Ligand code: NDP
C-alpha cells in the first residue's frame with residue numbers, strides 16, 4: 067500500500083482534520099482558535115481574481131515555434147533566426163462572454179501567443195480575424211459596452227450592437243467576417259490566427275520593414291452553422307476548451323504555419339490603403355504571404371488557474387528586431403494590457419511562472435505586493451557598483467521620423483481607403499455561394515432578435531447595402547423589408 071502524504075495548511079503545518087471543525091463538544095459552537103478552518107474559509111473567499119474585462123472565457127496550451135526560413139534580411143529578432151526553436155504559450159478565447167459563457171457563441175476568437183525568447187517575452191496578442199471593428203482606441207470601451215450588457219436589465223442586446231455598428235461604418239469589414247460561418251469556428255484548432263496589426267521589423271543593419279503575421283491552421287478551416295453552434299451552446303458550453311485539451315492529451319498536436327507579409331518601410335506612405343489601419347488587410351496580390359516556420363501545441367496546462375487564468379499577455383512585449391507601428395489601436399493597446407494585469411493579477415504579475423521570462427531578469431523594479439524575485443544591490447541606476455546597464459544599440463532601427471500638428475483627427479486617407487471596398491472584395495471574390503447564403507442568414511437571424519426595432523432594421527439593411535446591393539437585398543428580404 068502506498069503511504070499517503072499528510073494534509074497540511076498553507077504554512078506546511080500538519081492538518082488536524084479533513085472533516086471536522088473544532089467545536090465545544092460535538093454539538094457546540096465553533097472556536098476562533100481553529101486556525102485551520104479559518105485559513106480554509108478565508109482563502110476560499112479569495113480564490114478568484116477578476117475575470118478579464120474582455121476575452122474572459124478561454125483555454126490554452128504550451129507549444130514550440132520552429133523557424134525554417136532565413137528572414138535575417140528583415141529582422142534581427144533572435145526568435146526568428148533560421149533553425150531556432152522557441153517555447154510558447156497560446157491562449158484562445160471568446161471576446162464578449164463572461165468566464166462561464168459558451169465557447170461556440172458568434173464572436174471573434176482571441177489568439178494570444180507568448181514566445182519565451184532569449185531576449186525576453188515576445189507576445190503577439192491577435193484574433194482569428196486579420197482586422198478589427200474600429201480604428202481608434204478612443205472607441206474601444208464604447209464598442210465593448212455595446213457588445214456586453216445593458217445597464218438596466220443586464221441583458222445582451224442586439225439593438226445596441228447594431229446601433230454601434232451602423233453608426234461606425236469602419237466596422238463593416240470585421241462585422242462581415244463575424245457574420246460569416248468563420249464567426250462560429252468548429253474548434254480552436256480549425257481556425258487561423260492573425261497578428262492583425264502592422265508591426266515594425268528591423269535588421270542588424272538598422273533597415274526597417276512593416277510586417278503582418280498570419281498563422282494558418284494545418285488542421286484546415288472548419289466552421290459551425292448557426293444551428294450547430296446553438297446546439298453546442300446547450301449540449302457542451304465548454305466544447306472548444308474540451309476539444310483542445312482532449313486533442314493534446316491523445317497526442318493529436320495541432321499546428322499552424324507562420325506566414326508574414328513584408329512591406330518595405332518607404333512603401334507605406336504611398337500605398338493604396340493606409341497600411342496601419344486595423345480595419346484593412348494588405349491584399350495578397352500586393353504583398354504575398356511568405357512562410358517562415360510553424361508552431362505546434364503539444365502540452366496541456368497542469369493547472370488552469372495558474373497558467374491560463376493568470377496569463378497576462380501584452381502587445382507591448384516587443385523584443386529587439388521588432389517594434390510598434392503608428393497603428394493607433396496598437397498604440398492604445400501598448401498601454402492597456404500591462405495596466406489591466408496590474409489591476410487584475412497584481413503589480414508583480416511578471417513574477418508568476420506563466421508570465422516569467424525564461425531568460426535572466428536584471429530589472430531595477432523592486433518590491434510591491436507578493437514580490438519574491440530577490441532584488442540585488444545596487445538597487446538604482448546609474449551606479450558605479452557594477453550593476454546591469456541598458457543596451458540602446460540593440461534598438462537601432464526602431465527609430466523613425468514623425469512630424470505633425472498635435473491633433474484629434476481621422477487617418478489621412480490613402481487612394482483606395484473606404485470602409486466598404488475590402489468587405490465588398492470578400493463578398494464578391496472570396497465567399498462561395500453557400501458562404502454568401504449563410505452570411506445573409508446569419509445577419510438576418512441576428513437582427514431578428516425581438517429587441518431590434520423596426521427603425522434599426524432599416525439601418526441594418528442600409529449598412530449591408532453599402533457593401534453590396536445583393537447583400538443588402540438579401541438582408542432586406544430576410545427581415546421582411548421588401
Ligand atoms: P485573396 O483571394 O488573395 O485572399 C483571400 C483570403 O481570404 C485568403 O487569405 C483566404 O484564405 C481567405 N478566405 C477564404 N475564404 C474566406 C471566408 N469565407 N471568410 C474569410 N476569409 C476567407 O484576396 P485578397 O488578399 O485581395 O483579399 C480579398 C479579401 O479577402 C479581403 O478584402 C479580406 O476581406 C479577405 N481576406 C484577406 C486576407 C489578407 O490578408 N489579404 C486575409 C483573410 C481574408 P483562407 O481560405 O486560408 O482563410
Ligand code: HEM
Pocket residue numbers: 117118119120121124157158159175176177178191192193198202203204206261262263344377378379395398399402403406407410
Ligand atoms: C484582452 C484591451 C483591441 C485581442 C484584452 C484585455 C484588455 C484589452 C484590457 C484584458 C487583458 C487581461 O485582463 O488579461 C484592448 C484595447 C483594445 C483592444 C484597449 C483597443 C484599443 C484588441 C485587438 C485584438 C485584441 C485589436 C486583436 C487583434 C485581445 C486578446 C485578449 C485581449 C486575444 C485576450 C488575451 C488573453 O488570452 O489573455 N484586451 N483590446 N484586443 N485582447 Fe484586447
